[in-house]
Amino acid sequence: MSRFEILLPYYGDVALMQNAVRSVLAQDGDDWRLTVVDDGREPGVPEWFESLADHRVRYFRNDRNLGVTGNFNRCVKLAEYDYLVLMGCDDIMHPNYLRVIRAAADREPAAAMIQPGVTVIGSDGRPYDTLADRTKRKLYAPKGPGQALYGGEALAASLLRGNWLYFPSICWRTEAVRRFGFRDDLGVIQDLALVIDLLVAGESLATTPEVCFSYRRHAESESSAKAFTGHRFEEAKRFFLDTADRLEAHGWPAAAKVSRWHLSSRLHAVSLLPGAIKHAGRPGAGAMLRHATRTR
Incomplete structure (x- = not known):
């Protein structure tokens, strides 16, 4: 029985997206599906997905550009399984990602969010340690045991002090996310807004330390x-x-x-x-x- 809907809201670099897709296809088990929602018009992309001929992959192209938040919400509406992941289209799942998530979900079945261990990479795919990420680790992230369950006012205050989560790596309980969705009036901070909605509603976050995801952080554009x-x-x-x-x-x-x-x-x-x-x-x-x- 399928449990995990891996959602890829896509816009932008084709090669990075293809690497992200390949990293999902490397996951083990038969309890997952990849759903890609294309918000762009890059040539050759529909044909590339058709050539995969993989029953575990669904591909949709939006009739019009929905923007980041709009595409997130369409992805959530398409999710049919118990858990979902809103993966960045330039991020990389390690082959152990779903193994780590399965274990955490079995350990904490009531958790609405699961944050696994993450490594940060740059545009070139190499390790990329920024001031922001060092601050997350050393100042804002909890210093307790790696496997833990957090919630309530304490977690809300911690995340509002400094958001130490890596949104694209989080596995979410689908029902909990669908209850709120992403706010249409937010274009940058909508992930933290969703987490606060869930915490106020009494939901919790499970953490597990094993690294299983590479989050790509691009340098601030010097030309823009x-x-x-x-x-x-x-x-x-x-x-x-x-x-x-x-x-x-x-x-x-x-x-x-x-x-x-x-x-x-x-x-x-x-x-x-x-x-x-x-x-x-x-x-x-x-x-x-x-x-x-x-x-x-």
Whole structure:
């Protein structure tokens, strides 16, 4: 009986997507299926999937571009099995991924989310250790046992202080995700918003330390001023402040306070200030400074 729906919302580099697909096809067992939802128009992609002739693979191409959040939600609607993974189309599953996830799901069947061990790679596929990832490991991630179950206000506060999860590597209980879906008004921070929705609803997160997934982190584009306009920080501030009010009303004052301060997000803006000055001038620098210095 199939348990795992591996969903690949695709847009962008064809070769990286094909490597991601091959890494899924290397999984063992007969309890999974790969569903690819193509939100682009790259030539030859439908033909490549047809040539696979693999009954474990479904391929859909959207009639129109849905954008990141829209494609995430279409993927969730297509999921039919008990668990789903929303894998990045440039990430890599190690051959042991589903073995690790199966063991964790059997150990913690009530968990809505399973976070396995992850390694970070760069655009070239080599290990890539960034300040953000070192901060996740050393400052924000729990220091307790590798196999653990977390939930409630403590986990909400921890993730709002600094989101140490690797969203594309997480295995989710399908029913729990479908209950909320991804917010249409968010384009960058929608994964954290979903996690908070689940925690407020009483759901939990299981962690397991065995590394079984490579998350690809691309360097901030040096040629694109878009990265430094501050739009994503405007979205983040709105999310954190709205969430603070929501958690206060829910009776989680400690998590609400962390969300209201959203210190890690503000520090991230500070770290981008030199690039903003270089690529976006005064408007970009002003956007970074506003996010870094204001909590309202």
